Amino acid sequence: MKSILYFLKQIHSYSGKIIYINLTAMASIGLLEGVAILLLVPLISMSGVIDLGIDTIPLLQVFSFMENIPASVGLPIILIFYVFLVVGQNIVKRQLTVKNTSIQQGFLRYMRVETYRSLLHANWSFFIKHRKSDLINILTGEIARSSAGAYSVLQFIASLGFSFIQITLAFVLSPSITTFVLLCGLVLIFFNRKFLKRSLALGSRNYELGREYLGGITDQVNGIKDIKSNTLEASRIEWFESVTEKMEAEQVEYTRLKSTSQLYYKIASAVLIAAFIYFALMLFQAQAAQLLLIIAIFSRLWPTVAGIQASMEQIATTIPSFKAVISLQNECRQSAEFEIGSENKHALQVNYQIQCENVFFRYNSQTQYALESIDLTIPANQMTAFVGRSGAGKSTLIDILMGLNKPEKGQVLIDGRPLRSDQLTSLRRAISYVPQDPFLFNTTVRENLELVNGKATEGEIWEALEFSSAAEFVQKLPNGLDTVIGDRGVKLSGGERQRLVLARAILRNPSILVLDEATSALDTENEAKIQGALERLKGRMTIIVIAHRLSTIKNADKVVVLEEGRIIQEGAFAKLSVEKKGVFSHLLRHQLEAIQ
Numbered sequence: 001m002k003s004i005l006y007f008l009k010q011i012h013s014y015s016g017k018i019i020y021i022n023l024t025a026m027a028s029i030g031l032l033e034g035v036a037i038l039l040l041v042p043l044i045s046m047s048g049v050i051d052l053g054i055d056t057i058p059l060l061q062v063f064s065f066m067e068n069i070p071a072s073v074g075l076p077i078i079l080i081f082y083v084f085l086v087v088g089q090n091i092v093k094r095q096l097t098v099k100n101t102s103i104q105q106g107f108l109r110y111m112r113v114e115t116y117r118s119l120l121h122a123n124w125s126f127f128i129k130h131r132k133s134d135l136i137n138i139l140t141g142e143i144a145r146s147s148a149g150a151y152s153v154l155q156f157i158a159s160l161g162f163s164f165i166q167i168t169l170a171f172v173l174s175p176s177i178t179t180f181v182l183l184c185g186l187v188l189i190f191f192n193r194k195f196l197k198r199s200l201a202l203g204s205r206n207y208e209l210g211r212e213y214l215g216g217i218t219d220q221v222n223g224i225k226d227i228k229s230n231t232l233e234a235s236r237i238e239w240f241e242s243v244t245e246k247m248e249a250e251q252v253e254y255t256r257l258k259s260t261s262q263l264y265y266k267i268a269s270a271v272l273i274a275a276f277i278y279f280a281l282m283l284f285q286a287q288a289a290q291l292l293l294i295i296a297i298f299s300r301l302w303p304t305v306a307g308i309q310a311s312m313e314q315i316a317t318t319i320p321s322f323k324a325v326i327s328l329q330n331e332c333r334q335s336a337e338f339e340i341g342s343e344n345k346h347a348l349q350v351n352y353q354i355q356c357e358n359v360f361f362r363y364n365s366q367t368q369y370a371l372e373s374i375d376l377t378i379p380a381n382q383m384t385a386f387v388g389r390s391g392a393g394k395s396t397l398i399d400i401l402m403g404l405n406k407p408e409k410g411q412v413l414i415d416g417r418p419l420r421s422d423q424l425t426s427l428r429r430a431i432s433y434v435p436q437d438p439f440l441f442n443t444t445v446r447e448n449l450e451l452v453n454g455k456a457t458e459g460e461i462w463e464a465l466e467f468s469s470a471a472e473f474v475q476k477l478p479n480g481l482d483t484v485i486g487d488r489g490v491k492l493s494g495g496e497r498q499r500l501v502l503a504r505a506i507l508r509n510p511s512i513l514v515l516d517e518a519t520s521a522l523d524t525e526n527e528a529k530i531q532g533a534l535e536r537l538k539g540r541m542t543i544i545v546i547a548h549r550l551s552t553i554k555n556a557d558k559v560v561v562l563e564e565g566r567i568i569q570e571g572a573f574a575k576l577s578v579e580k581k582g583v584f585s586h587l588l589r590h591q592l593e594a595i596q
């Protein structure tokens with residue numbers, strides 16, 4: 001019940017007063033249906049087949065005036081009235097169905113947008129913690145299931161409203177028979193509670209299986225090359241068969257549960273109708289008209305009550321999905337980097353330096369620090385290089401500088417002033433970042449480049465491609481700039497992808513360029529060309545480079561050597577290379593020996 005109220009609150013906060021209009025429409029359908037049933041009495045009386053004794057029942061006395069109207073006039077009047085009633089009722093029903101669908105679809109979109117917006121504003125550590133496929137699962141399957149749950153809530157309310165009116169009508173006609181039937185109904189609902197519990201459990205299983213399925217296939221599609229080259233197909237198919245078997249069993253189980261509870265209702269309805277006809281005649285001495293109407297009402301009411309049970313089961317199965325969506329939204333909001341809407345639209349100006357002051361950072365409070373007591377100054381408009389063994393903390397340090405990771409202790413300063421959270425977007429507007437595994441969209445070269453600068457001219461695009469030594473290969477592509485490059489740029493070589501991403505970074509015209517192993521896949525000729533281009537950028541752009549290949553950074557103004565999360569050496573390339581005992585000269589010697 002709490003979850004139904006929660007659902008309702010969410011739908012209400014989205015749809016506002018439309019929901020009240022719908023509730024009124026539902027009530028009017030119930031009323032029209034009631035009047036249509038009541039009309040049966042004068043209709044049958046008119047036929048003269050039996051005398052239903054209208055006068056003895058309070059609610060039906062409104063029709064007593066009809067007894068004086070000849071059947072030849074009265075019958076058409078009632079029939080025309082009846083047709084109008086049914087037409088009116090169905091028009092309202094149709095409107096309601098459309099409105100309910102538009103509420104459901106609007107609610108679905110509202111949930112999608114809210115969830116995605118909060119997701120995009122969550123901080124980096126949130127994304128490190130969560131499996132990407134889980135996020136995709138919630139954004140696709142679980143949100144859709146939640147919206148189906150919202151629709152069931154609307155149906156539930158409709159059935160409830162309808163039942164309420166019908167029961168009131170039945171109660172006015174015969175309080176004793178109605179109380180008897182209602183008591184039986186309550187007993188049935190009480191025993192059917194176990195179906196709700198099982199529906200909830202099945203909903204949780206469905207959610208878990210959905211996660212497992214999407215997580216597994218995402219991993220496998222991403223790693224398809226490894227699967228094929230290592231002949232892992234058989235084990236992967238085994239996994240796939242096992243998870244889909246569980247999914248199949250879950251769905252069959254759900255249908256079994258749903259149909260069992262409906263079966264109970266159907267059996268109960270037959271038993272109840274028989275019982276109450278018996279009791280109505282034997283104990284309550286019901287009038288013919290009373291009996292006829294109550295049978296008519298309850299024979300319509302029972303499917304609605306069974307529908308209420310079905311809606312409740314449906315809602316129960318979608319509750320785990322709904323909870324997952326809401327908890328993701330809440331977690332994203334708690335992990336928000338800054339208040340949405342407070343972000344600055346301009347790029348941050350760095351005039352002198354970016355600094356780290358006694359920075360400590362770790363990914364998890366149980367693990368050791370990935371960065372410890374980092375004191376560092378990165379001068380503006382110069383080239384600074386981070387080097388060190390794998391796992392030394394270079395990428396983590398870059399994430400700190402970009403404000404993606406927040407120091408556990410210490411702070412980042414821009415021109416001597418601590419970096420505030422409301423400056424994060426403007427800092428990132430100033431940065432072009434090329435990561436180790438750059439992302440390219442499955443579209444044309446042109447669209448991939450325009451993504452960062454929609455206003456770039458053809459000339460500027462080619463200039464950026466020249467800078468990154470990519471112009472030549474792009475010209476040779478079948479459709480030049482308009483060639484589609486496949487998923488993550490799969491139709492290009494590793495080095496071509498890197499050059500394209502580098503061109504994209506330059507096209508953004510940043511004041512800070514961050515390259516994390518951005519030229520590792522290039523041949524020496526192209527790398528030398530890019531080094532020359534970077535050299536020309538010095539003086540007008542702050543360049544931060546991570547490179548394992550030390551020849552890449554030989555033009556750096558400053559080299560920072562990291563080891564196990566600490567800075568162990570820093571200075572100019574030439575100075576560090578002659579410090580015989582230092583790690584840097586050791587790394588340099590190793591690389592030279594490897595070439596010889």
Ligand SMILES: Nc1ncnc2c1ncn2[C@@H]1O[C@H](COP(=O)(O)OP(=O)(O)OP(=O)(O)O)[C@@H](O)[C@H]1O
Binds near residue numbers: 363388389393394396
């Ligand atoms: N998402 C993460 N969760 C937990 N630990 C992490 C995460 N990313 C990195 N680490 C740990 O932090 C340390 C520093 O990693 P980092 O990626 O910064 O090293 P790196 O110097 O850039 O390495 P490489 O040259 O191999 O890219 C490593 O011990 C690594 O295991």
